[in-house]
Amino acid sequence: xxxxxxxxxxxxxxxxxxxxxxxxxxxxxxxxxxxxxxxxxxxxxxxxxxxxxxxxxxxxxxxxxxxxxxxxxxxxxxxxxxxxxxxxxxxxxxxxxxxxxxxxxxxxxxxxxxxxxxxxxxxxxxxxxxxxxxxxxxxxxxxxxxxxxxxxxxxxxxxxxxxxxxxxxxxxxxxxxxxxxxxxxxxxxxxxxxxxxxxxxxxxxxxxxxxxxxxxxxxxxxxxxxxxxxxxxxxxxxxxxxxxxxxxxxxxxxxxxxxxxxxxxxxxxxxxxxxxxxxxxxxxxxxxxxxxxxxxxxxxx
Amino acid sequence: xxxxxxxxxxxxxxxxxxxxxxxxxxxxxxxxxxxxxxxxxxxxxxxxxxxxxxxxxxxxxxxxxxxxxxxxxxxxxx
Numbered sequence: 455x456x457x458x459x460x461x462x463x464x465x466x467x468x469x470x471x472x473x474x475x476x477x478x479x480x481x482x483x484x485x486x487x488x489x490x491x492x493x494x495x496x497x498x499x500x501x502x503x504x505x506x507x508x509x510x511x512x513x514x515x516x517x518x519x520x521x522x523x524x525x526x527x528x529x530x531x532x533x534x535x536x537x538x539x540x541x542x543x544x545x546x547x548x549x550x551x552x553x554x555x556x557x558x559x560x561x562x563x564x565x566x567x568x569x570x571x572x573x574x575x576x577x578x579x580x581x582x583x584x585x586x587x588x589x590x591x592x593x594x595x596x597x598x599x600x601x602x603x604x605x606x607x608x609x610x611x612x613x614x615x616x617x618x619x620x621x622x623x624x625x626x627x628x629x630x631x632x633x634x635x636x637x638x639x640x641x642x643x644x645x646x647x648x649x650x651x652x653x654x655x656x657x658x659x660x661x662x663x664x665x666x667x668x669x670x671x672x673x674x675x676x677x678x679x680x681x682x683x684x685x686x687x688x689x690x691x692x693x694x695x696x697x698x699x700x701x702x703x704x705x706x707x708x709x710x711x712x713x714x715x716x717x718x719x720x721x722x723x724x725x726x727x728x729x730x731x732x733x734x735x736x737x738x739x740x741x742x743x744x745x746x747x748x749x750x751x752x753x754x755x
Numbered sequence: 756x757x758x759x760x761x762x763x764x765x766x767x768x769x770x771x772x773x774x775x776x777x778x779x780x781x782x783x784x785x786x787x788x789x790x791x792x793x794x795x796x797x798x799x800x801x802x803x804x805x806x807x808x809x810x811x812x813x814x815x816x817x818x819x820x821x822x823x824x825x826x827x828x829x830x831x832x833x
Contacts, residue, residue, distance in 0.1 A: 702766030706779050716775050720759065723770040723777070727761045 458501035465501075466493045473515065475506035479625035479674040480569075480615055481562060482506055487518040487554075489532060495551035498650055499629045499663060502671050514561045518554050520547060536561050545656075552653045552661045555631060559612055562626065563713040569615035569624065570725045571713040576614040576623050576678070577606040582754045583623055583678035585614050585733070586686050587711035590658065593688030593740070596636040599664055600743055601750060603644035608670035609678060618718070618725050621732075622677035627670035629663035637662040639743060682753050683708065683733045688740060695739045696749050704735035756792065758831050760785050771831060778829065783807050787822055791832050 457465060457476055468474040473484040474496065484506075487493065506512070514536065521531040521544045531544035534557035541560055545553050563571050574587035575598035584606070588594035595611045602608040609625040616623050629650070632640055637652060637660065648665040683704055684696075699707075708726055709715055715722045734753070740746035759770045767785025769778040780788070790800060797819065804815040826832045 700766055701763040702761075702768045702779055705761070705768050706777065709777055719775060720770065720772055723759060727768070730761075730763075 455505045457503055457505050465497055469493055477504040479627050481626045482512045484512045484515045489550050491550045492518050549653055549656050552656050570722045572614040573711045574614040575611045576609040577601055578678040579606045582681040584682045585680050586684050588686050593686050599630045599640045600643050602667055607673050608666055621728055624677045625674045627666045627674055632662050634659040680729050680733050683735045684738050686738045692741045694745045694749050697737045699735040699737050701730045705730045
């Protein structure tokens, strides 16, 4: 059953009184919150996700709630907890949806050690997995959002879950998080894409979430074999450049983007090296989205 | 074994199992490291360096000495 098929008001009731449990690809989540903005965020962005029972295995139990005390009257804040632990300082209440998404990313990066977790967008087309690791501002989410609106399947815009067992990358599709100029760029590029409200003045600037396409949810149980590893770099006013990288250099760079490489040790290193063995590696600089997409599309041709 | 090594064409990547550090080396230097760790005799290593770089014995000996220093500092050999 999908969350949208729950009887009216059940999403709100489960969220505020017990937990709302749902599946995001390989990660099962249970959420509790009485914040209206979180209830709206989940209704708007997760209504097509599969509902889970409390008896199902849950990877992450999280709670997003208002900070109490006098502060809630003059400067309301939100905080995020994971199994009772609060990893972040509270944020302004209006940033609750952003905190929820960041919090989930943090949880996955810190607990899902059955995977090597790469800070990367991961999408798929015709069976080819495209891994795009990147630091904030590199344009990975912008490219990812544009490509999933051109027929690529979204596995994640934020983290690639590389299985230590079979070397495949497992999906964990969630809303695509866009920042600042990228919001308008993707709204113009994909007028049919569904966006939430812009959350202004966060630590990362203005944030807007784009609903994950239906194709991402249909394929949420289907892992992908990585075929291309592309390190994107957005720069103003440059010619598009797609340069082949040596595998050794690609591995060195990839290690910088692996959240839990140090936790996994030798096993993580072997997983990365095995992935590098089977992918073509590129450094990709671009400034214009349309020509950038052409560059990416040529890879699988 | 103190490290793992993967070779690709003319480059290699070394993983230090104890520290978790990784290092990018030329493929040849990676192979020398591999040989050092299996207690290959110094004369054999010098011969390989002479063949690879077409240098005289003294230069090869110096080169090998530097590699020993670097690899010891990185705790890749004892």
